[in-house]
Structures are given as structure tokens and as C-alpha cells.
Amino acid sequence: MASYTYTPTPDYGAKAGVLAYLVVSAVVLLLMMVFGLIMRLEHSQYTEIGGLWFYKLMTLHGAGMVGIVALAGAAIMWHFLRQYVELSTGIFIANLILFLTGVVMILASVLLGDFHAAWTFLHPLPSTSMGLWSEWAAAAFMGGLLVIGVGFVLLHLDIARAIITRYGGLGRGLGWPQLFGPDDGNAPPPAVVASTMVTIVNLVGLVVGASILIMMLINLYVPSFEVDPLLAKGMIYFFGHVFINAVIYMAVIAVYEILPRYTQRPWKANKVFLASWTASTFMVMFIFPHHLLMDYAYPKWFLIVGHIIGYLNTFPILIVTGYGAMMIVYRSGIRWDMCSRLLFVSLAGWAIGAMPAFIDGTITVNYVMHNTLWVPGHFHTYLLLGMVAMVFGFMYYLVKPSEHATDSAIDVAAFWGFVVGTMGFTLSFLYSGKMSVARRYAGHLPEWIPYDRIASFFAALLIASVLVFIFRFLAGLGLAGRDYQRASLARSLAT
Numbered sequence: 001m002a003s004y005t006y007t008p009t010p011d012y013g014a015k016a017g018v019l020a021y022l023v024v025s026a027v028v029l030l031l032m033m034v035f036g037l038i039m040r041l042e043h044s045q046y047t048e049i050g051g052l053w054f055y056k057l058m059t060l061h062g063a064g065m066v067g068i069v070a071l072a073g074a075a076i077m078w079h080f081l082r083q084y085v086e087l088s089t090g091i092f093i094a095n096l097i098l099f100l101t102g103v104v105m106i107l108a109s110v111l112l113g114d115f116h117a118a119w120t121f122l123h124p125l126p127s128t129s130m131g132l133w134s135e136w137a138a139a140a141f142m143g144g145l146l147v148i149g150v151g152f153v154l155l156h157l158d159i160a161r162a163i164i165t166r167y168g169g170l171g172r173g174l175g176w177p178q179l180f181g182p183d184d185g186n187a188p189p190p191a192v193v194a195s196t197m198v199t200i201v202n203l204v205g206l207v208v209g210a211s212i213l214i215m216m217l218i219n220l221y222v223p224s225f226e227v228d229p230l231l232a233k234g235m236i237y238f239f240g241h242v243f244i245n246a247v248i249y250m251a252v253i254a255v256y257e258i259l260p261r262y263t264q265r266p267w268k269a270n271k272v273f274l275a276s277w278t279a280s281t282f283m284v285m286f287i288f289p290h291h292l293l294m295d296y297a298y299p300k301w302f303l304i305v306g307h308i309i310g311y312l313n314t315f316p317i318l319i320v321t322g323y324g325a326m327m328i329v330y331r332s333g334i335r336w337d338m339c340s341r342l343l344f345v346s347l348a349g350w351a352i353g354a355m356p357a358f359i360d361g362t363i364t365v366n367y368v369m370h371n372t373l374w375v376p377g378h379f380h381t382y383l384l385l386g387m388v389a390m391v392f393g394f395m396y397y398l399v400k401p402s403e404h405a406t407d408s409a410i411d412v413a414a415f416w417g418f419v420v421g422t423m424g425f426t427l428s429f430l431y432s433g434k435m436s437v438a439r440r441y442a443g444h445l446p447e448w449i450p451y452d453r454i455a456s457f458f459a460a461l462l463i464a465s466v467l468v469f470i471f472r473f474l475a476g477l478g479l480a481g482r483d484y485q486r487a488s489l490a491r492s493l494a495t
């Protein structure tokens with residue numbers, strides 16, 4: 001077996017652009033979490049905001065969370081990928097500006113225009129408001145998503161250009177010569193393999209998403225331009241599912257890059273690693289039909305393919321990453337600090353969160369469970385304890401004052417508060433799902449309320465812990481930029 005050359009390169013703090021992405025992510029994450037808590041308090045009947053505000057908050061929370069975790073994931077991917085390929089800082093910043101522009105449009109649509117058709121904007125709901133919101137509000141929401149999507153398309157095109165220039169093609173970025181041919185030990189590092197995969201699937205997903213958004217925008221003003229609702233649903237779920245799946249594949253780059261620095265052991269991009277990323281590149285694009293299993297109008301073969309591929313895709317990258325992490329951590333003498341703890345627990349969160357999806361992907365279960373809180377239970381687990389934990393781990397990594405600095409008791413308490421809070425919050429969703437509590441209902445029946453109240457308590461604990469993470473990150477921002485400026489200065493003096 002060939003010896004792989006990947007060893008972690010030194011990291012000199014973060015560029016201002018990466019820090020700007022992370023500051024925006026921290027603020028928006030916190031705000032959206034508070035919106036989520038308000039929804040849970042409403043279920044618990046501790047508040048009385050009413051249906052209109054519940055659905056306005058649900059729309060903002062869904063769109064806001066999906067967008068912001070994508071932004072945070074992009075910051076992680078860009079930060080590490082630029083150690084291997086030449087990326088454009090201008091395009092990276094343009095993506096942030098387009099993102100913020102889209103956010104303003106979405107905020108205006110929901111807060112001023114009362115749009116509340118959920119982030120999934122299923123056709124024909126946005127154009128059939130029955131007087132609850134106006135045309136301009138629907139247009140601003142869909143236009144905002146489109147503007148955000150354009151930013152991500154630009155970012156991924158730039159990444160594709162950079163990988164093709166450095167490695168000679170996207171197949172080479174996925175390590176195909178080493179996967180399908182003799183193993184010369186020169187496979188691209190995991191960060192490049194993951195970025196190539198995300199770029200391929202997101203470009204396809206975003207083009208499909210932009211196409212349906214444009215069709216729906218035209219239909220909004222020219223109703224004679226008809227859009228087939230079933231086709232629209234398929235396109236929206238394809239785009240939405242690929243996009244939200246891709247966020248964890250961007251964020252996991254932090255695990256591949258940072259854990260080897262802690263353990264001084266390389267993360268091997270061997271044949272199994274490369275095969276799992278290539279397999280998921282294709283499978284991620286075919287698993288969305290588990291959201292459509294109740295749509296009898298779809299061809300049966302299409303749903304069966306979705307069912308089988310949904311099962312298969314649960315495992316490859318997750319197992320390869322979980323096993324790889326255990327191998328490089330085992331007896332490595334790793335220093336457990338906030339960063340390494342959060343990154344390690346994120347893999348457990350990802351694995352735990354994937355299991356309810358696996359169960360829900362079974363057609364007979366899906367008929368009963370899919371419209372219950374079981375589904376938010378699944379994705380909140382893997383996003384919060386998996387993806388979001390990776391983001392906070394990365395933030396702690398950037399602001400660590402020195403290699404041997406120890407964590408304060410408050411940070412450690414916040415870590416456990418985050419883990420316990422998230423598990424309690426998501427298990428309440430899952431248990432409610434098991435008890436057939438409907439998803440996306442503003443008002444809950446009296447017998448559902450005990451679960452909602454327990455969930456609210458854990459959500460508050462989780463948010464309090466996140467406040468500590470964010471405070472630490474914002475307070476340490478100077479440190480994160482300082483190392484980068486010093487390294488840049490040293491490099492320019494040396495040349």
C-alpha cells in the first residue's frame with residue numbers, strides 16, 4: 001500500500017474575510033436559535049404569539065438556519081482549501097455581500113410583507129396567499145433566495161476553477177487516478193477531496209434551485225406561464241436536500257485538518273476514503289425522494305431508488321470519518337480542549353442524527369412518521385450536535401491564545417451544557433414524533449405540551465451554552481487575525 005503524503009500544514013490564523021463570515025454566522029445562528037426557542041415556547045403555551053407570527057418565525061428560522069450553516073461551512077472549507085489551491089478573495093467577499101443582500105430581502109418579505117410559506121416555498125403556495133401576503137413579499141422571498149444562490153454558485157465556480165488548475169480536473173480532485181488506478185500515494189488531501197465533492201453536488205443543486213425559483217417568479221407575475229407543481233416539488237426538494245446535506249461535508253474539513261494537528265498523525269486519503277467520497281458524490285443527489293414517499297403521483301421506481309440510495313448513503317463518509325477519527329485519536333496523547341472536544345463530539349452527533357433518518361427512510365415507517373416531529377428530531381440532531389459543533393470547534397481553534405492554553409471552567413460547563421441541552425432538545429422532538437405529534441403545527445394539543453415544555457428547557461440550556469461559545473469567539477477575534485497578519489508580514493519580508 002502506498003504511503004500517503006498528506007500531513008497537516010501549519011495554520012497561521014484566519015483572513016479577515018473568514019472572520020467576517022464567522023461573525024455573521026455567530027450572530028445569525030444565535031438569533032435563529034432564539035426564534036426556534038420562541039416557537040417551542042409557543043408550543044408549550046408559555047407565549048401567545050399566534051399562528052401568523054409562528055409561521056413567520058418558522059419561515060425565517062428555516063431559511064435563516066439553512067443559509068447560515070452553509071455560510072459557516074463555506075468559511076471552514078475556504079479557510080483550509082486555500083492552503084492547497086489559489087482561491088479568489090474577491091469572490092469570497094462577493095458571496096458574503098450577496099448573502100447579506102439576500103438576507104435583507106428575506107427579512108423585508110417576512111417582517112414587512114408577512115410572507116410565511118416556509119423556507120421550502122412549495123409551489124403554488126407563494127403565489128396563492130389568499131390575501132395573507134402580497135405579490136411583492138413572495139417575490140422578495142424567492143428573489144432573496146435566488147441572490148444567495150447566485151453568491152454560492154460564484155463561490156463554487158471559483159473553487160472548481162482553482163481545483164482544476166491545480167490538479168487537472170474535478171475527477172483528479174476526487175482522487176480518481178489513485179482510486180481506480182495504481183496507488184501512487186499522491187491522492188489530494190481530504191480537504192480537497194471534500195471540497196471537490198461539495199462543489200460538484202452544490203453546483204448541480206443550485207442550478208436546479210435557481211431554475212425553479214425563476215420559473216416561480218415568472219409564474220407569480222404571469223400566471224399563464226404555468227409550472228407543474230409535482231415537477232416544482234421535485235426540483236425544490238432536490239435543491240434543498242443537496243444544499244443542506246452539503247453543509248456537513250464542508251464543515252467536516254475542520255475535523256480532517258484540525259485533529260491531525262492535535263495528534264500529529266496524518267489523515268490518510270486512502271482508497272477507502274476516496275471511494276466513500278466518490279460514492280457519496282453521486283448518492284447525495286439521489287436521496288431526496290425520501291421526502292416524497294407520500295406522493296403517490298411519482299413513479300414507483302423513482303421512490304424505490306430513493307429508498308435504497310437513502311439507506312446506502314447514510315454510511316460511507318460517516319463511517320470512514322468516524323473510524324478515521326478514532327484511529328488518529330487512539331493512544332495519540334491528544335490534548336482535550338474545547339476545539340478537540342467539539343470536533344470529536346460532532347462526529348458522534350452526526351452518527352446519532354443519521355439514525356432517525358435511516359429509520360424514516362423506510363417506506364412503511366415514512367408513511368406514519370414523516371409529517372411528525374420525528375423529522376425535525378433527526379435533522380436538528382445531526383445539524384446541531386454534528387455540523388454546528390464543528391463550526392464552534394473551528395471558532396475555538398482560531399481564537400486559542402497558545403498551544404498549551406487551558407480552558408476555563410465556564411467553557412467546559414458550556415460544552416456539557418451544549419451536549420446535554422442538544423440531546424434533551426432533540427430527543428424531545430424524536431419522542432414527540434414517536435407519539436405522532438404533528439410537525440409544523442403552531443398550536444399543540446394539551447397532551448403534547450409536556451414534551452414541548454421539556455424541549456423548551458433544554459433549548460434554553462443549549463442557547464445559554466452557545467452564548468458562552470460566541471462570547472469567547474468574539475472576545476478572541478483579535479487573536480485570530482493577529483497570527484495571520486504576523487505570518488503575512490513574515491512571508492512578505494522573506495520574499
Ligand code: HEM
Binds near residue numbers: 032034120
Ligand atoms: C436552539 C436551537 C434550535 C431551536 C430551539 C429550534 C427550534 C425549531 C422549531 C421549534 C422548529 C419547528 C418545528 C415544527 O413544529 O415543525 C424548527 C424547525 C426547523 N429548524 Fe430549528 N431549532 C434550533 C436549531 C436549528 C439549527 C441549528 C438548524 C439548522 C442548522 C435548524 C433548522 C431548522 C429547519 C430547517 C426547520 C424546518 C422549518 C420548516 O419546517 O419549514 N434549527 N426548529
